Amino acid sequence: MTEQTVSAPLWPAPFAQAPVDATVAVPGSKSVTNRGLVLAALAADTGVLRRPLRSRDTLLMADALRALGVHVEEGVGSDGTGEFWRVIPAALRGPATADVGNAGTVMRFLPPLAALADGPVRLDGDPRSYERPLHGVIDALRVLGARIDDGCRGALPMTVHGTGSLAGGAVEIDASASSQFVSALLLSGPRFNQGVEVRHVGASLPSMPHIRMTIDMLRKAGAQVDAPEDGGEPDVWRVTPGALLGRDLVVEPDLSNAQPFLAAALITGGRVTVPDWPEHTTQPGDALRRIFTEMGGSCVLDEHGLTFTGSGRIHGIDVDLSDVGELTPGIAAVAALADSESVLRGVGHLRLHETDRLAALTKEINGLGGQVTETEDGLRIRPRPLHGGVFHTYDDHRLATAAALLGLVTEGVKVEDIATTGKTLPGFDGMWAGMLGTDGVNGTSGGSRIEESA
Numbered sequence: 043m044t045e046q047t048v049s050a051p052l053w054p055a056p057f058a059q060a061p062v063d064a065t066v067a068v069p070g071s072k073s074v075t076n077r078g079l080v081l082a083a084l085a086a087d088t089g090v091l092r093r094p095l096r097s098r099d100t101l102l103m104a105d106a107l108r109a110l111g112v113h114v115e116e117g118v119g120s121d122g123t124g125e126f127w128r129v130i131p132a133a134l135r136g137p138a139t140a141d142v143g144n145a146g147t148v149m150r151f152l153p154p155l156a157a158l159a160d161g162p163v164r165l166d167g168d169p170r171s172y173e174r175p176l177h178g179v180i181d182a183l184r185v186l187g188a189r190i191d192d193g194c195r196g197a198l199p200m201t202v203h204g205t206g207s208l209a210g211g212a213v214e215i216d217a218s219a220s221s222q223f224v225s226a227l228l229l230s231g232p233r234f235n236q237g238v239e240v241r242h243v244g245a246s247l248p249s250m251p252h253i254r255m256t257i258d259m260l261r262k263a264g265a266q267v268d269a270p271e272d273g274g275e276p277d278v279w280r281v282t283p284g285a286l287l288g289r290d291l292v293v294e295p296d297l298s299n300a301q302p303f304l305a306a307a308l309i310t311g312g313r314v315t316v317p318d319w320p321e322h323t324t325q326p327g328d329a330l331r332r333i334f335t336e337m338g339g340s341c342v343l344d345e346h347g348l349t350f351t352g353s354g355r356i357h358g359i360d361v362d363l364s365d366v367g368e369l370t371p372g373i374a375a376v377a378a379l380a381d382s383e384s385v386l387r388g389v390g391h392l393r394l395h396e397t398d399r400l401a402a403l404t405k406e407i408n409g410l411g412g413q414v415t416e417t418e419d420g421l422r423i424r425p426r427p428l429h430g431g432v433f434h435t436y437d438d439h440r441l442a443t444a445a446a447l448l449g450l451v452t453e454g455v456k457v458e459d460i461a462t463t464g465k466t467l468p469g470f471d472g473m474w475a476g477m478l479g480t481d482g483v484n485g486t487s488g489g490s491r492i493e494e495s496a
């Protein structure tokens with residue numbers, strides 16, 4: 043978290059005049075889209091992603107794959123099935139350069155793929171990407187046979203000197219900083235000569251549902267994966283070398299991006315339906331059904347989707363979020379509005395996300411009158427009456443959506459750089475106005491005015 047010195051646009055967060063009552067269609071999952079792109083690029087034949095997420099993180103992945111010689115064509119189905127991306131794999135080429143932005147999925151999933159290119163691949167990104175942990179991927183790739191020039195930093199920017207193939211084999215890593223280290227190695231594993239065996243040797247491992255998502259998608263693309271949950275050794279995954287199939291994949295809505303809308307129902311005592319909520323999923327956002335129910339609402343999953351209804355009461359919660367860390371900012375915002383204290387545990391690694399999320403949430407919620415303290419592995423949140431003010435967002439999409447939530451029930455909240463939501467949810471401000479019925483349809487325009495900060 044660095045202080046923001048440049049003036050950034052301020053977005054007056056719309057204040058809810060009444061409980062929300064809306065249906066909100068949420069675009070595709072970032073995590074599924076970027077895994078789908080990588081697996082399709084490594085496949086033996088053409089694949090299609092239907093309803094992919096079109097956001098900064100996924101466009102960066104598509105562009106990086108194009109730089110490596112893969113064809114990613116964008117189209118719109120004539121049969122009402124919406125947008126699709128056709129991925130035509132090709133021999134991976136170097137020299138190439140790729141911008142990873144501040145996308146964890148791109149900066150971690152791309153290096154193993156780059157090691158399969160037939161020349162050097164230079165990876166660079168936003169200043170924050172230099173600070174985000176990448177050593178687990180870099181060190182592992184070296185053990186597996188890759189040559190990487192990272193100036194001994196264990197971080198970006200770096201060049202992966204691809205030679206057209208990688209030996210692969212067994213490797214130990216400490217993935218306590220990010221589950222994406224494990225996912226990255228497994229995703230490209232089928233294309234390594236000996237496949238890959240990844241053994242996690244660190245103290246903890248966050249975001250297990252995301253590792254399950256990796257395994258599930260690998261298997262659906264034809265890979266053979268041995269995982270701990272199938273009776274294998276704890277913290278060891280094995281991927282057998284072999285060809286991957288091009289799939290026709292319909293991307294589920296991003297359930298973590300559904301969070302602010304469901305939370306809006308919870309904190310206003312209203313109701314929000316998210317269509318196409320999957321009955322079974324590996325997405326961590328599915329845990330919102332349990333977490334937000336415990337915090338005071340109720341939900342029904344039926345043919346309309348997931349309908350979440352607030353009760354008018356918001357309860358504090360004591361919860362371990364290590365499996366679902368990316369939900370923390372939204373849960374923290376709701377907790378700041380609750381009728382009792384909350385303790386959010388197991389998320390120390392969020393200090394190395396888009397920003398230091400624990401420091402940023404503490405500072406910004408307290409700036410509106412809240413009482414949040416950092417613990418070693420999370421946050422303690424004592425609800426206090428909040429007041430308006432500027433909420434800084436530190437280039438973090440989930441800070442921005444958390445701020446919008448606080449502004450929904452607190453007059454005068456101004457959110458810095460709402461456009462940062464474009465990392466995973468472009469057009470968030472318009473969707474928020476649509477949920478409130480203030481998107482111009484009924485004559486008001488709460489969500490679109492922008493001011494310059496001092």
Ligand SMILES: O=C(O)C1=C[C@@H](OP(=O)(O)O)[C@@H](O)[C@H](O)C1
Binds near residue numbers: 220
């Ligand atoms: O693999 C993925 O798609 C993700 C894994 C998680 O990363 P960490 O394990 O680094 O928290 C999550 O926070 C991120 O938003 C997406």
Ligand SMILES: C=C(OP(=O)(O)O)C(=O)O
Binds near residue numbers: 145146395396466
């Ligand atoms: C941590 C996140 O993203 P990334 O994929 O950049 O790690 C997130 O989306 O909350």
